[in-house]
Amino acid sequence: xxxFIVAIDQGTTSSRAILxxxxxxxxxxxxxxxxxxxxxxxxxxxxxxxxWSTTKKVLIDVINNSKRLKGKIxxxxxxxxxETTILWDKKTGKHVYNAIVWQDRRTAExxxxxxxxxxxxxxxxxxxxxxDPYFSGTKIKWILENVPKxxxxxxxxxxxxxxxxxxxxxxxTKGKVHATDATNACRTMLFNISTNKWDxxxxxxxxxxxxILPEVKDSSDxxxxxxKSITGKSYPINGVVGDQQAAAIGQSCFTKGSVKSTYGTxxxxxxxxxxxxxxxxxxxxxxxCYRLNGKITYALEGSIFIAGAGVQWLRDKVKLISNASDxxxxxxxxxxxxxxxxVPAFTGLGxxxxxxxxxxxxxxxxxxxxxxxxxxxxxxxxAYQSYDLFNAMKNDGLKPNLVKVDGGxxxxxxxxxxxxxIIDTKIIRPKVQETTALGxxxxxxxxxxxxxxxxxxxxxxxxxxxFTPKISKSDRTKLLKGWDQAIRKTLI
Numbered sequence: 059x060x061x062f063i064v065a066i067d068q069g070t071t072s073s074r075a076i077l078x079x080x081x082x083x084x085x086x087x088x089x090x091x092x093x094x095x096x097x098x099x100x101x102x103x104x105x106x107x108x109x110w111s112t113t114k115k116v117l118i119d120v121i122n123n124s125k126r127l128k129g130k131i132x133x134x135x136x137x138x139x140x141e142t143t144i145l146w147d148k149k150t151g152k153h154v155y156n157a158i159v160w161q162d163r164r165t166a167e168x169x170x171x172x173x174x175x176x177x178x179x180x181x182x183x184x185x186x187x188x189x190d191p192y193f194s195g196t197k198i199k200w201i202l203e204n205v206p207k208x209x210x211x212x213x214x215x216x217x218x219x220x221x222x223x224x225x226x227x228x229x230x231t232k233g234k235v236h237a238t239d240a241t242n243a244c245r246t247m248l249f250n251i252s253t254n255k256w257d258x259x260x261x262x263x264x265x266x267x268x269x270i271l272p273e274v275k276d277s278s279d280x281x282x283x284x285x286k287s288i289t290g291k292s293y294p295i296n297g298v299v300g301d302q303q304a305a306a307i308g309q310s311c312f313t314k315g316s317v318k319s320t321y322g323t324x325x326x327x328x329x330x331x332x333x334x335x336x337x338x339x340x341x342x343x344x345x346x347c348y349r350l351n352g353k354i355t356y357a358l359e360g361s362i363f364i365a366g367a368g369v370q371w372l373r374d375k376v377k378l379i380s381n382a383s384d385x386x387x388x389x390x391x392x393x394x395x396x397x398x399x400x401v402p403a404f405t406g407l408g409x410x411x412x413x414x415x416x417x418x419x420x421x422x423x424x425x426x427x428x429x430x431x432x433x434x435x436x437x438x439x440x441a442y443q444s445y446d447l448f449n450a451m452k453n454d455g456l457k458p459n460l461v462k463v464d465g466g467x468x469x470x471x472x473x474x475x476x477x478x479x480i481i482d483t484k485i486i487r488p489k490v491q492e493t494t495a496l497g498x499x500x501x502x503x504x505x506x507x508x509x510x511x512x513x514x515x516x517x518x519x520x521x522x523x524x525f526t527p528k529i530s531k532s533d534r535t536k537l538l539k540g541w542d543q544a545i546r547k548t549l550i
């Protein structure tokens with residue numbers, strides 16, 4: 059009988075489930091998009107019911123296909139959009155407010171006040187993070203202060219908080235498990251990455267009751283069983299890991315100094331720093347890469363808020379393209395960017411700027427500018443933002459020699475090559491590009507002994523294509539000078 063591992067990959071714009079064989083090869087995939095809600099400028103929300111219903115549908119679809127293939131599912135792993143915040147009623151399971159998405163900037167004003175009262179250094183040392191609306195802590199505070207029902211339930215110890223992994227665990231186990239893993243906990247701005255516990259000082263500062271918080275487990279652990287009424291039979295859940303850390307695991311970034319960069323809705327660079335916490339002097343984040351057997355491996359991370367979301371904007375909002383795949387043909391038809399730069403600060407700017415109130419601009423428009431140049435500028439912006447992150451790492455004394463890339467955008471060969479040109483570094487694209495889901499599958503398989511160790515997992519990683527820089531230093535400098543000028547205009 060064939061044996062499989064299922065990975066649930068709950069992302070910012072869609073929910074997916076993938077059936078993997080034990081060698082990490084995707085056998086079957088199911089995906090459903092769900093609606094994005096923008097109630098006000100800088101606000102981004104999801105309906106938790108839609109997150110759950112799409113996740114449930116794709117999971118059942120994959121389970122049914124495993125039966126068709128006459129296979130046995132050994133375990134389930136979950137990976138998820140991080141920081142996105144859901145609060146719900148412990149008794150009814152109903153959410154008290156929409157999920158506030160990681161991109162949401164509504165708490166920017168409070169964050170500025172919080173910085174002046176607490177000092178960012180204290181928070182940074184405890185959590186590895188900066189005080190920013192991006193993280194879950196201030197989102198929780200906003201719901202508690204603005205949703206009367208949440209306040210009442212919290213008072214009666216009937217309110218639960220979770221990032222998306224926790225919410226899905228709770229739903230899949232029919233309320234039996236309220237837990238998360240260390241990689242998700244460390245993105246809340248409430249978790250002390252040195253003590254490995256929820257931080258009492260921060261909870262008190264934000265007036266968040268500890269009673270609403272989930273238990274924090276290893277990334278590879280026992281997370282309960284799915285309810286038979288949901289999945290037909292009970293399946294063990296043995297892996298939970300935040301999407302960017304999952305991608306690092308899926309890319310086998312297990313050695314100190316190894317780097318992956320993921321290009322999904324946003325873009326995220328993660329460098330494994332081993333047992334040592336490295337605090338950046340250039341506004342990168344110190345985070346947990348994974349926790350196994352209670353032992354933490356740390357990472358340094360840079361976050362870009364708009365990557366693939368920019369392509370989505372081109373398709374859905376300004377309607378310059380019909381499909382994301384159209385972009386490669388369009389950009390290849392142009393000899394240059396014609397001096398056009400787009401800064402996609404649609405929800406502020408992430409690392410290394412951390413400007414929540416910044417907004418997007420297009421520079422260099424002329425009578426000759428067509429939609430093609432704007433499409434190209436959108437793609438180029440992701441490479442330029444990546445350069446900013448890698449330059450910050452370089453200034454921290456940590457320039458990588460090699461970057462493993464993944465995510466939807468790197469299927470575009472033109473973009474992959476341009477990225478290599480701009481960051482001036484060799485990049486490698488893996489054969490299995492669903493690295494986020496793969497990382498969750500690996501963590502689940504590790505717990506039940508399918509994989510004996512991290513080095514055993516590494517044996518399944520294979521190269522698809524390499525890209526090396528093919529641009530002169532002067533051309534690179536010229537392009538980056540134009541980007542620097544565009545960014546400065548955004549920051550005014």
